[in-house]
Amino acid sequence: MKTKIFYFTGTGNTLKLAKDLAAELGDTELVRIRYDMEYDQTDCxxxxxxxxxxxxxxxxxxxxFINNVKFRENIYIFGLASYGGLLAGSGIKLKKLLAxxxxxxxxxxxxxxxxxxxxVYDVLPEEKRNAMYAKESTRIKEIASMVRNRETREIETNKGLLGRLMTAVGPMMMKGINKSAKAFTVDETCDSCGICENVCPVNNIVITDGEPVWSDKCECCLACFHWxxxxxxQAGKKTASRGRYHHPEASLPDMYTR
Ligand SMILES: Cc1cc2nc3c(=O)[nH]c(=O)nc-3n(C[C@H](O)[C@H](O)[C@H](O)COP(=O)(O)O)c2cc1C
Structure with missing residues (x-):
């Protein structure tokens, strides 16, 4: 019986974690989370x-996905969050949904x-990114060992006041997120290549008259923006001078959803 890692990614960080963990565990299938996916997952x-x-x-x-997936009874389930700075209690919400x-x-x-x-903020300098990548590979090995042993662990969170506060406000912020593409504009450097349309994980972009046009089912993954x-x-005035990011081991074919 195998392990499956169901993943969602916009810029490849989560995909990298999922791939590395799968390689450590062996006999593990990666499954991209989509709205039009197979929800019967009783084979793992x-x-x-x-x-x-x-x-x-x-x-x-x-x-x-969690609201629709069907797993077998007594399945071992673990969360694997990739986060940029403040984790808060994302795993607690996940646990409640699953329960x-x-x-x-x-x-x-x-x-x-x-x-x-x-x-919201600029891309981290290269040396800081590389320091994170170096820690990631050690951490994935530790996680693999715990998953292999089917360990039950406390959900990782930020327990400080800020973490607790943000855990409470996060779900409210998520309510309007599907309309967040309203903030996007395209500048004159767009050459209609169509990459934004192809990397959008929810097919929310259609190239129309040579430019991307966003609909209202955005996940705010920022794949279009970064790729x-x-x-x-652009999203507002500040992004023209900011960098763009994707994990260095993620490639466009990894991202294409069509
Ligand atoms: C809309 C949005 C909201 C985010 N919110 C948080 C957050 O609340 N806390 C945090 O630590 N990182 C946050 N991040 C950063 C991502 O979680 C982080 O960069 C992650 O590794 C991206 O994974 P991906 O490359 O698989 O898309 C946010 C990113 C986006 C695009």
Missing amino acids: DAAGIAYPVYCFVQPNIVTN KRGYVLNAGFAVNMPGNATT CPKAAI
Whole structure:
């Protein structure tokens, strides 16, 4: 019986965690979380749910997955959060959602990766990113050992006041997130290459009259923004001077969803 790691990613950090963990564990299949996926997943005896933390919780597409997936009884489930700076209590929300469905989140792991919310802050300098990547490989080995032994662990959180506060406000911030593409504009450097359309994990972008047009089912993963080879997608005045980010081992074919 195999392990499956269900993952969602916008800029490849979570995919890297999922791939590295799968390589450590062996006999592990990676399954991309989509709205149009197979929800009967009763063929695995361990399941990982790997996701980037958005507003201190899991992305809406991951919530939808948990609300619909069918696992076998007594399955071992672990969370694998990739986060940029403040984890808060994202795993606690995950645990509650799973409990509503009758499943147990046996462990909630978290790995600090470069933050990609570049609409809010700039990309980290290279040496800081490399320091995070170096820690990631050691951490994944530790996580693999715990998963292999089917360990039950406390869900990793930030227990400080800020962490607790953000755990409370996060779900409210997520409510409007599907409309967040309203903030995007395209500048004159866009050459209609269509990459934004192809990397969007929820098919929310259609190239129309040579430019991307966003609809209202955005997950706010920022894949379009970061993968644009011309950095032509902006969100407000500040992003033109900011960097763009994706994990160095993630490639465009990894991201294509069509
Ligand atoms: C809309 C949005 C919200 C985010 N919110 C948080 C957050 O609340 N806490 C945090 O630590 N990182 C946050 N981040 C950063 C990502 O969780 C982090 O960079 C993650 O590793 C990205 O994973 P990916 O490359 O698989 O998409 C946010 C990123 C985005 C795009």
